[in-house]
Amino acid sequence: MFNKILIANRGEIACRVIQTAHRMGIKCVAVYSEADRNARHVAMADEAFLLGPAPSSESYLRADKIIEICKQSGAQAVHPGYGFLSENTGFAEALEANGITFIGPPSSAIAAMGSKSAAKEIMSHASVPLVPGYHGDDQDPALLRVEAEKCGFPLLLKAVAGGGGKGMRVVEQMSEFDEALTSACREAKNAFGNPDMLIEKYLTQPRHVEIQVFCDQDGNGVYLAERDCSVQRRHQKVIEEAPAPGLPDEIRVAMGEAAVRAAQAIDYVGAGTVEFLYDVDGSFYFMEMNTRLQVEHPVTELITGQDLVEWQLRIAHGEGLPLQQDQIRISGHALEARIYAEDPDNDFLPATGTLRYLRTPEENAHVRVDTGVVEGDEVSVYYDPMIAKLIVWDDNRDRAIARMVTALEDYRIGGLKTNTRFLRHLANAQPFKDEDLDTGFIEKHRELLFPANNIDTQRNLAITAAYLLESQKAAAFVAGDPYSPFSRQNSWRMNSQYARPMTLIHGDDSHDLRILEQQDHYQISVDGADYQVSASLNDDALQVMINGHRLTVHLFQHNDSITLFHEGEQFSCELHCERFDGGDESSEGSLTAPMNGAMVAVLVEAGQKVAAGETLVVMEAMKMEHSIKAPCDGTVSDIYFAEGDLVSEGAQLIAVTPDEEA
Ligand code: MV4
DSSP: OOSEEEEOOOHHHHHHHHHHHHHTTOEEEEEEEGGGTTOHHHHHSSEEEEEESSSGGGTTTOHHHHHHHHHHHTOOEEEOOSSTTTTOHHHHHHHHHTTOEESSOOHHHHHHTSSHHHHHHHHHHTTOOBOSEEOOSOOOHHHHHHHHHHHOSSEEEEEEEEETTEEEEEEOSGGGHHHHHHHHHHHHHHHHSOOOEEEEEOOSSOEEEEEEEEEOTTSOEEEEEEEEEEEEETTEEEEEEESOTTOOHHHHHHHHHHHHHHHHHTTOOEEEEEEEEEOTTSOEEEEEEEOSOOTTHHHHHHHHOOOHHHHHHHHHTTOOOSSOGGGOOOOSEEEEEEEESEEGGGTTEEOOEEOOEEEOOOOSSSEEEEESOOTTOEEOSSSOOEEEEEEEEESSHHHHHHHHHHHHHTOEEESSOOSHHHHHHHHTOHHHHTTOOOTTHHHHTHHHHSOOOOOOHHHHHHHHHHHHHHHHHHHHHHTTOTTSGGGOOSSOOOOOOOOEEEEEEETTEEEEEEEEEOSSSEEEEETTEEEEEEEEEETTEEEEEETTEEEEEEEEEETTEEEEEETTEEEEEEEOOOEEOSOSGGGTTOOBOSSSEEEEEEOOOTTOEEOTTOEEEEEEETTEEEEEEOSSSEEEEEEOOOTTOEEOTTOBOEEEEEGGGO
16 A cells, blocks of 8 residues: 555545545645645645645646655655546646556546547447437538437537536527527637537436446446435535435446446546436436546445545555445435535625634534634635535435534534525425425525525524623633622622613614623613523523523624524624713713723823813723713822723722812
């Protein structure tokens, strides 16, 4: 087995490959860009080398530098992951030329699958079912018209050099064909440098079912069941699962055997995926073959109990297939959700920012998190904004879905927008549970998947206020002031008639709260609605009883912004920081503390003459400042607290002798 390999990738897949390699006792070399200097995969590797600046073209795509680092580090093989150089024939060839093993298929196999028409020609000879249509080299428009007539309508024009949904055009009827062909060719020429088209019968409600295949260097091949990746958005997979719901065993076998034939037809070695369009009538047709380990491979691992990266390493090192076909068993059901930094409410625009708060579901036999980030990491513009893959497994699909919904609720991310709420609504949608799956799923169920926010704003504001008060006490306790009224964790409460003000901003609305601290709870008034709230805080979890309803929520605060997480929903608001100039009647002229707080400024000295209304000291609480002013002309006689002291509500802060008394 290899002693040392280099992972020519980043993010979750780099971490994932390192995990398996380390389990097999293989040393790992990571490569990184300047933007990934502190990335998780760099920390996990045994050694790491800087490739260059952040842009992929200057880092992860620099094949020459990667080969140089292999020589420098003594790495015997390279795992390319997916994306970047994973399907780059030049890179595979250059590695082989330098005596370094490419953990993937022969470059000839990658090349063979690079062209849709060439791939289809190979498949047709391997008796792999193809969508009826035309995929010849003759691109004479007159001939294409004849082929279109034969195919029937609706038909699909597909760019031979296209992929991932690019360069496709549906033609409903013959009268549209010429214009569609002209524009499709023009687009393909501009996008791929190749105007050639193939014609296919258009399947209106296909599912995307793909087979995981593995071949060893002796030409043996097996399939490890299938994955259903129909739930996509603009050709980006969103949720993948294995096995494909409702796929009859005989179709599984026929599809798997066709996929193995497809792989063997191109002398494939290693992990590969053969994608099929699965039609409503039970027919299936070759779509394309991916010559890399797919993002969604974990769902196959969970239902087969196999580590596909271990298979890749063993096969790349010359070993035979770890299992024969009749030894491969599938059990249960697995789902994968791709967690992205993106904004579903803004057309899924990629989001960037800092992962200021990151809490992941507990991992166990049912829940797996493949991620390349940790709390505090930046999600940058340079790379795919995937935060993690959340994979769940259970005995059957319904239970697996339930686990996914719960795991998504437990996946809490603060600091940038993510798609977790969308994913939870998708996994929890009845049509998804009913297996109403086809590639148009998301569009078809848009109303369900993008529900309006119906959160209880006032209730959430009251809970947030309780959180702020509890976290302030916890902070005081941690600050080591056991005598501070803030630090009494158990039943500390002031029996006060002073209703402390707090202003919270939610969206464009400002909400003035009034908080009365009672013996064992807060009385919180929000926009006229009254809440009896008792709460206890443990790290980010707030157990709260509000008007008799007990629940647990999680909260995260960054500066003045607080985000509340509950059942997959998020609620954010801002603590309004304002200078509170004694506007409340109870503090008018009073030289006592209007609430618990800290002294932030003592502006006078004992013996100093002061004028009525002059600010003497300033307190701070709940990010608000309160100025204590002279009630009359006079002389400061005593100052009882210094700057930085914590003071209790009602404590005498300063004394002023009025002039008439002097
Ligand atoms: C099709 C099709 C319907 N009929 N071919 C999309 C990307 C590329 N992999 C092939 N694709 C399709 N080819 C015929 N003859 C529908 C799609 C398609 C699709 C396929 C799989 C997963 C998601 C998809 C989303 C839109 C269209």
